[in-house]
Amino acid sequence: MEMEDYARVIDFMPEGKATDREREPIAQLVGEKYFTLLEVSIRKGVKCSLGQRLYIGKNERAEVEKIKKRIEFSELSATARNELPIVVKNIVKDREADFVRFFNKAGPISIRLHQLELLPGIGKKHLQQILEAREAKPFESFKDIQERVSLLPDPASLIQTRIIEEENGNSKYYLFVRPPARQER
Numbered sequence: 020m021e022m023e024d025y026a027r028v029i030d031f032m033p034e035g036k037a038t039d040r041e042r043e044p045i046a047q048l049v050g051e052k053y054f055t056l057l058e059v060s061i062r063k064g065v066k067c068s069l070g071q072r073l074y075i076g077k078n079e080r081a082e083v084e085k086i087k088k089r090i091e092f093s094e095l096s097a098t099a100r101n102e103l104p105i106v107v108k109n110i111v112k113d114r115e116a117d118f119v120r121f122f123n124k125a126g127p128i129s130i131r132l133h134q135l136e137l138l139p140g141i142g143k144k145h146l147q148q149i150l151e152a153r154e155a156k157p158f159e160s161f162k163d164i165q166e167r168v169s170l171l172p173d174p175a176s177l178i179q180t181r182i183i184e185e186e187n188g189n190s191k192y193y194l195f196v197r198p199p200a201r202q203e204r
Contacts, residue, residue, distance in 0.1 A: 023050030024076040026057060027106045030099035031067040046083075047090065047099040048073065051110050053197040054182055056092065060084040069102050070109065091199055092186050103186065108179050115161055118178050121194070122149065122164055123157045128192060137192055138177040139184070145171055 026048035035042040044061040051072075059075065061067060065082045073082050095103065111118060125134035135141050135149055145168065152158070152167040161174045178195070185196035 021052070022076070023052055023055050023057070024074065025051045025072055026055075026059075026075050027051065027110065028067045028069055028071045028073065029102040029106050030096045031061070031069070032096070033066070036096075043084075045087070046073075047095060048075070049103060049106055049110075050075075050197075051114070054107065054110075054186060054195060055197050056090045056095065056186065058087045058090050058094075060087055069098075070106055089200070092188055104179065104183055107182050107186075108175070111175050111179050111182070115175070118175070119158050119160055119164065121178075122174065123153050134192075134194060137181060137194055139180050140172045140177055 028046050029049050030047040031044070032046070033044050035045050039045075044063065044065070046059050046061050046067050048057045048059060049055070050057065057075070059073075061082055062084045067073070067082060074080055075083050075086060092100075122135070127133050128137075133146055135146050136143075141149070148168045148171070149164075152164075158164045158167070164174045165171055182195050184190060185193050188199045190196075
């Protein structure tokens, strides 16, 4: 399984969580590639700001001491829940080419359902318009999608909304977020 190399801070707790026995600086992060939610230990003396990009890959890390665990949406702090949509919006903007590629390449999931229909606000009519427009010429940007598909809401915000929905962990299909680990009952 591929891992995240970079993540962005959605909460920084210099004193750790009140519930932790060992108090250490920790941060809650969202990965840039798979939108994985993580809790990490931050090196002593390091200050993190909301939205800050941190290296969390296999090599030497400047700010992150260790990755404590992957967390679920329900484990996010109030600050992290508020910050998540803002940070996701920035990641989507920074990775525009990847998401435009999704609009160009997305295919059917089943006979009755297309990947694009999983985006909020895209029904059969918009789906048909998108497929016809990309058939004529692949999309080049979010702006291009919006100009060529009439009455389509902002494509970046459709993707952002879908990512937040998937982060909540109760989606049947996952397009952008690594699915939550299944809990043993």
